[in-house]
Structure formats: structure tokens, C-alpha cells
Amino acid sequence: MKFLTPQFDYLRTHRESRRNISVLLRYVGIVSATVLLYSGLFHVLMLHEGQEHSLLTGLYWTLTVMSTLGFGDITFHTDLGRVFSLVVLLSGIVMLLIVLPFAFIRFFYAPWLEAQLHLRAPRHVPSGLKSHVIFCRYDEVAAGLIERLRDSAIPYCVIEPDPSVAAALHGDGVSVVTGDLDNRETYDAVACGAARLVIANRNDAENSNIALIVHEHYPAVPIAAFAEEVDSVDVLELSGATHVLPLKQRLGEYLAGRASVGPAHAQPVGRFKNLRIVEFPVENTGLSGRTIRDTRLRELTGLNIVACWERGHLLPARAGTVLTDHSVLVAVGTSDQIAELDALFVIYNPNENPVLVIGGGKVGQAAMAFFRRVGVAISVIERDPELRPTLAGLADNVVIGDASHRSVIMKAGLETAPTVVLTTNDDAWNIFLAVYCRRLNPSTRIVSRITHERSLEAIHRAGADSVLSYATLGVKSLLAYVQGSEATFVGEGVDLFIVPVPASLTGLTLGGARIGEIYGLNVVALQHPDGSAENVMASTELAENTELVMLGTAEQRKKFRAEFG
Template sequence: MKFMIGQLAYLLKQPLHRENLGRLSRLMLILFAMIVLFTILFHVLMVREGQQHSWMSGLYWTLVTMSTLGFGDITFHSDLGRAFTIVVLLTGIFMLLIVIPFAFIRFFYAPWMEAQLKLRAPRSIPADVSGHIVICANDAISTDLRERLQLAHVRHYVLEADPTVAAHMHGDGIPVITGDPQVAATWHAVGITRARAVVTNLSDAVNTNVVLTVRHLAPKVDIIATAEHEDSVDLLQLSGATHVLPIKHRLGEQLANRVNAGHAEVHTLGQYRHLVIGEFPVHQTPLVGRTLRDLALRRRLGVSIVGVWERGRFEPARPDHVLTATSVPVVIGTPEQIMSLNELLVIYDTNYEPLLVIGGGKVGCAAAAALRARGLTVHIIEEDSALVAKLKESADRVILGSAADRDILREAGLDRAPAVILTTNDDSINIYLTVYCRRLNPELRIVSRITHETNLEAVHRAGADFVLSYSSLGAESVFSILQDRSLMMFGAGIELFEVSVPEQLAGKTLAESEIGARSGVNVIAVQQDGEIHPNPAPDTRLPARGELLVVGTHEQRTRFAREFA
């Protein structure tokens, strides 16, 4: 009953719904007036025929005739009376079978169902909830971030201003709260003073308003804001944001960090405790064709190889693994050990020809700037003439034209380039260009951006060596801040995470635990009493209070949590 009263109150508060209810009421009054008029005319015509009936009989005849039931117990005998009957019958068909049902559905039933749907989504969180994360919009970053938070058992809520959309999200099992993030009442409803952090992932202008609102209500809460434009970083920080993430700029830098040009070196992925995790391509080095056992990096330098990238597949480090021209070993070691590995690799010259960046948007511009900061020559292909003047500051040469044109690619130096970075925001175009570039230059290293994670396998099948998505980078950037650790990006679809040794596995060896066989993840390090043991051997015993550093896909991580919960 309380819920029905709430629905009626919602309907009456909406001007359009009040107007629709008024229209329905007027139609019902017209129908009532018709019934009264037909009842009076019935008596007049019956008197002309010499028949006497009560007023109740007149009302009964009118309703029976208009509803097309037509029992036939009261009838007219004259042509005038029968013509009147036809008029009443047609009026009843039009009003009761067409107009009134349509008006009822349009003006009452549909708004009623809409109100029921909109009131279904929650409008506040329980009063005893604290330490939660509030996400301001349900976008691609939010979807990836929610998966990470759920696996980490962190309470979180997504704000949605549209009650209908919020109701559908609630039905899909998404923890959603209906409310506009620019309104203070919404933040009171989500317990902002008890929250752990706020993630505002809207447009730069809206983010600024949200940051100011939240900072006024909760001076101590952490605010993580995304920035579309790099110029907005300072504005958001001045507004009160704790962390500002220019995701597209960082995406360009991450893509640039994955190319091999100039001399060979380790590309740093991130830092775990006091150890550095990095990767290095073996293309055009004497390491091609050798096994990991032959390299003996742990014995020579103290560096451990924890896995190998093979065209988008992350494979565990096995001693008999043979390195190919497309292999990219992932290593872990101290900064000094990584520097020693760089000194070993620097003697191998790879290719000093200009690098090629396709697409001159925010991501492409950031990638080109990062490459030039390393002293590399960069050529950009851009088909929008309006961007050419701006791009001349970020690249050594800008070629105006379509990358689908072979002559344009040759003019840009594709046949001699060591690598190409695909930065368009259209996955179909990136897949097409990957196939095209791979056909024109089989030795080329192709680094591509994707927008949708569902296209990850397609881009790898097309021939890309490394792929990174906007959503995974954004989600991992936010999640690393929430976990108070440095950002570490392995690539799209691959996550690095730290878990405690499950009780059921304590004391068992890594081989006996069957972690890889049962979940598919790869344990790259074991931590015990503050000491880290990278690339553990199969006979390594898992400590009862230790930590595991694990690499795997989201599905594998979910399977690990399910198998060893």
C-alpha cells in the first residue's frame, strides 16, 4: 500500500502526468455525458412508440447496447428507434473499444508502470555502510573497475541520474543509486562523509562541478577524477581533486612505451615493493632462437624471467621455451639488476628509422610526444587537415591522407619503420590497418589501441603484437590508487594482482597446489616475511601467511577466487 501511494505521489508531481490524467478524466466525463444523453433519448423514443420503461431500464439498455452485448430483451419497433440503436452501438464501439482503452493505457497505465520502474531503483545506501567507493557514471571504465572492486570485496555504488536506466541497472545486479552527481542531496544519500573515495568519470566541466560539491560536503574524502583534456588537470586539482587522471594522454604514453626502436632496452611496466617489473623485445638481437635456460639471466644478472609475451598471449616462463622474433620476455628484479640487463641489451642496435603513428588525436599526439622525448624520429599520418598544424609540434613529419592508401604508408616510411602505433578510436579501422601493415611489412612491431575489450582477440589475430584499451588503463589506474600501489599495465585483458595464500594451500608446493591447472593464472612471485621470491620453482612451498603475485585474465582471476575461496 505504501509503495502504491509512493507511485501515485510520483505521478502527481510530474506536470506531464498530471496533464495526461486530466485528459483521461475529461474523456470519462464525455463518456458519462453520452450515457446520460442516450438514456434520456431512449425514454423519449420509447414514449413515441407507446412503450413504458423505468429509468434504470433505460440505463441498462444504453450500457448493453454501447458495450455490444445486445441481449435483445428491450428493442425498438420503429425505424427511428432502430436508427437510434445503430448510433448508440457505433458510439459504444468507438468509445469503449477504441478511445477509452487507448487513453487508459496512454494516460494512466503506461505512466503508472514507468513510475513503478523508476521507483524500483535505490535512492540511498544503508545507514551502516562505510568505506565504500562511489562512481559517478556507468561507462567502460566503470565496468572494468567494478569487476576489480568486486573481486577485491570492496563495496561500491554507481550513480545514475535517469531513474529508468537506474532501474534496469538494478535489475542487472549493478549496485546503483539514482541521483544527479551535481546535486548535494545525492551525496548525502550515498553517505559521502562515510565513503572511502569518489571516482568522477564524467566530462571535464561536470567533473569540476562534482569535485567542488563533494569537497564542500566531505573535505577529507579522496576524489579521483578523469580528465579528457590535459589542460583540465590543473583546474580539477585546484577544485579539490586528490588525483587527476588524463587517461587518453596516459594511453598514448603507454602505447609509446611498448615500441622497440633505437637500441634494445627494458621497458618498465611498474614496480612491486622494491622490485621493478619490465619487458624487452628480442627482435633483431642474438637472443632469438635461444631458450630461457640458455639465457641464464638469473645466474648472470639476478634477473628472473616470469613470463613471455607471444603475440598477445602471456605464457609462463619455462626453461625450454624458445624465443622467437616476436617474443617479449617479462622480467622482475631490483633497479640495479634491471640496469645491468640494459647494459647487456644496449649493444644491440635494432632500428633507428622513423616510427609511424597512425591517427593524430589526443592519444596519437601523446604517443608521438612521448617517443620524441626519447630522442626518436616520429611520422604521423592524419586525414583531418584541421589537425595538421597542431601535430607539427608533436612529430618530425605529418603526412596528410588516409592510412588505407598504400602510397601514403610508403611515403611515411612503413616499409622501413621498426614499429607502428595505431591510435584511432575505431576498432574496425585498427583491425583493418593491422592486417594491412602486417602484410606490407611482416617484420613490423604493431602496437594498437582498442576501444572495446570484446575486440581484443580480433586485433591479436589480425597480427598486433601489443594491444591496450582505454577502459582497462582507466580502471587499472583508479584501482592502483585505491590499493596505494604504482600503476602496472601488462596489456589489455591481462591483470597483475596480489592475493594471500589460501588456507587450503598453505604448506603445499606450487606443483601440488595446481593453481595453474585449476584456474589458469600464473604465479610470478611469492612473498614471505617481507622477502620476495620471483619466478618460484614447482617445488616451492607456499607459506601460511605469505602473498602471491599472480598474472592472469579477469576470467582466470575469477576462477581462482572461486576455486580457492
């Protein structure tokens, strides 16, 4: 009874529920009036036939005929009476067996279930919650970041305006509160004043409204807002957002940064303290066919080669690893050491043919703008002819057509392109294009965008050398902002994380610990108690109270934690 009372209160107070119940009651009134009318006519026709029955009998006969039970114990003997019986029977089939169940489900049972869902959706966070992250929508970025916040023991909450969706998320174990995003009471219910960060991850207009409300009532709370359009960045900042993320713009720039263009050079992907993390493509450097030991890069520059990308797989850097044209070295060192690395390979002649961009949407346009800033020639393929004027201002060669047609893709210059950048938002299409481009030009570098993380393995098998998704970019950017660090984009599915040196490994050398060999993790640096970072090599001793800075996947991290806690 205690559980039913709130549901009846909801049905009574909710305007839509009141309307539904009113419609159902009106229909029940029509059915009742029809039953009484037929009962009266029953008595009239029975008297006409010389039969007399009680009022209860008339009601009994009407209901048994309308419900098609028809016991047959009371019948008419004239044609007029039989016609009346048919009318009662047919109208009963329609009113009681068809319309009434539908009306009951539509106007009572469905609202009843909705009331249950509404009541299951939490209306506020637990009292005392603080230093939490507030999301304004549960999407792929939120789901990925929540997983990492849990690993770091950082509380969070999602605001969901639809109580039904909120109830479903609550059932899935997501910390959620239902409420309107334009209502201050909602932000009070999620303890916004004590929050670490509010993430406005809806469309630009809604994000602007969220930023205005939060900034006005909780001016000390930081706001990170997503911007779909570059022009919206200023508007969001004026609305009160302290950190604006134009993710599609950044995704295009990241993909462009992974292209093989110009002289061979290191591509920055992150920073830890005084150490920079870079990627260095082996193609066109003369290193292909050599082992990492034979390259003598550490001896010549002081850089530490910590890992090696090989067609989508991040492998620990071992002295005997043989490099190929598709290898990409991951190195750690100071700015001066990286400058020395670039100086070693400036003499090699690059492939100066135009880069091929497939897809002229927002991500593709951002990639082309990046190439244009660094003076790289561009060829683009786009299906939509209406985008030609916009693309003509960014690319040297605009080809309108379907990239799956050989004549179109060859006209765009695939045969000589040093890099192909796939920017469409369709994973299946990008996978197809990766296979197609790899088959037509086996030596080109393929950089691709994906939408879903589940497509990662497939697109690497298809031939893509470097991959990043919109969700991963958002997750890493926001996590770095939450933690007050610099985002590291080594690759899709690979994260930078810090763990204390396990007691069982204290005193061993890095080579003796065999972390890369056993767990597949790549040690980037060693952090000392004073906060300084040390570049490591195999002979580095793992001292007590120091921390390992490592690159690896979630699975590799779980394997390491399962062993050492």
C-alpha cells in the first residue's frame, strides 16, 4: 500500500495522466449507458413475446451476449428479438472485446507503468556528495569517461530530462537524476555547487543555456562545453563555459597530424612533466628493415623508444624488433632530444604529392584546414555537390563523386597520395574504403576516423595505420581536464596511466621486471616522490615510493592490477 500511494498520487497530479483517466472513465460511462439501454430494450421485446423477467435477468442477458458468452438459457423466439440479439452481440464484440481492452491499456495500464518508471528515477543525489562530475547527457563520451572516473574513484552524476530513460539508466547502474536542464532546481538536486565539473554535452543551443544557468547560480563551478560548430565557441565562452571543446574540429586536426607529409618528423601526442611523448613514422626515413638496436636512436639523440605501432597494434619496443615502412615508433624525451631526432631525417626527400581526404564534412574540412596551414597540397572526394564551393577554398583538387568508384578515386590521386584520410562518420564505409585504398595503393598511409570502438579491430584489419574516434577524443580531453593534466593521444584504445611500483618489483631493474614482456604495457617514465619524471631504460632501478608511468590498453591494465592490486 505504501508503494501504491505514490503511484496514485502521480496519476492524480500529472496532467497527461488525468486526461487519460478522464477519457477512460468517459468510455466506461458510454459502455455502461449502452448496457442499461440494451437491458431496457430486452424487457420491452420480451414483454412483446409474452415473457417477463427481473431487472437483474435483463442485465445478466445483456452482459452475457455482449461478452459472447451466450449461455443460451434465455432466448428470443421472434425474428425481431433475434435481430436485437445480433445487434447486442456485434456491438459487444466491438465495445467490450476490442475497444475496452485497448482503452484500458492505453489510458490506464500504460500510464500506470509510466508512473512506476517515473518513481524509480532518482530525483536527487545522495546528501553530502561533492567533488563530482555532472554530465548533461549519457552518450558514448559520457559512458567512456564514467568508466575512467570509476577507476580513479571520482564520483559522477548524469542529468536526464526523460524519467523513463533515467529509470532505465538507473537500472543499469548509472548514477542518474531526472530533471529539466533549464530548471535551477535540477542543478540544486545534483549538488551542482559542490561539483568538480559540469559537462555540457548536448547541442550548441542547449549547452549555451546550461552554461548560463550554471555560471549565474554557481560561478565557482567549472563548465566544459562541447561545440558542434567552430563559430559556437565564442558564444559558449560568453555564456560562461570555462573550457570549450570543438571535438569535430580537433578530430580533423588530429587525423591530419597523423598523415605522412613533408620531411620525416616526430608528431607530438602528449606530455608528462618535462618529458614529451611523440610518434615517429618509419616510412621514408631509411630505418625500414633495421632493428631498433641498429637504429642507434637512443645513442644519437638520447630519446627512449618505448613502443612501436605496427598496423594498429602497440607493441613493446625490444632491441631486436625489425621495423617496416608501416611501423610508427613511440618515443619519450625532452624537447631538445626530439629536435635532434627531426634533424637526423630532414635530408630524406618526402612524397610531396597531394594528401587524399575522403569526406568533406566538418571533420574533413578541419583536416584540410590543418593541411593548408602547414602548406600541404590536398585532394578531396565528396559526394554532395553543394559542398563544392566550400571545399574549393580548402583543397587544391575537389572531386565530386563516389569514392568506391575506381575512376573517381584515381582521379583524386590515390595512386601517388602519401596519405589517405578517411573522415566519414560511417564505420562500415570507412572499413570498406580502407580495404579498397590499401589494395589500390599498398604503400600509402591510411588514417581513419571511427564512430564506435567496436569497429577498431575491423578497421585495423582493413589496413588503417592510425585510428581515432570522436568518443575517445572527448573522453581523453575531458579526463585530462578533470585531472589537471595534458591529454595524451597515442592511439585508439591506449591510455597513459600511473601506478605505484609494486612491492614485489621494488629493487629490480625495469628490464628484470619484464613488465612489457608479461603484461604488454609500455613504461614511459618513472615518477619520483618529489614529482619529477625520469626517462627510463632497461637498467633503470625501480625504487620504493616511485610510480610507473605506462601506456597500455584497458585489458593490459586490468591484467597488471589483477597481479599486483
